[in-house]
Amino acid sequence: MELPGHRAVHQRPERPAPGTAALRAYFAAGLRQLPDLxxxxxxxxxxxxxxxxxxxxxxxxxxxxxxxxxxxxxxxxxxxxxxxxxxx
Known part of the structure; x- marks a missing residue:
């Protein structure tokens, strides 16, 4: 699944984030970049x-x-x- 900002957070945007821990890390990184989200x-x-x-x-x-x-x-x-x- 591609999420908004996916390419800015992941080094390998062509691959989906696997599992709960990876998704948690993905969203945490995104929230650090967009604190007013x-x-x-x-x-x-x-x-x-x-x-x-x-x-x-x-x-x-x-x-x-x-x-x-x-x-x-x-x-x-x-x-x-x-x-x-x-x-x-």
Whole structure:
């Protein structure tokens, strides 16, 4: 799964982070780089095997995160980012 900022945190971005410890380290590194990180959820849509979460990030940028599921587990995730807000 590719996460926002993935390439900035991992030296090998072509490989997913394996296991709970690796994900914990990944998010800890990301939070150190973005101490003001926060989200405002604006919309959530659910289908049979996916969820789309629409939110604004700490910069006010619109983002849609899509997670697809197989056998009750996330099997793929990606984000689509709107333009950076101006005048901030």
């Amino acid at each position: 926060h989200f405002t959820v604006e919309d959530v849509r659910v289908s049979v095997d996916a969820i789309v979460i629409g939110y604004r990030n700490e910069r006010g940028q619109a983002v849609s995160e899509v997670l697809t599921f197989r056998d009750g587990l996330v099997c793929q995730g990606f984000g689509a980012y709107g333009p950076e807000p101006t005048g901030r």
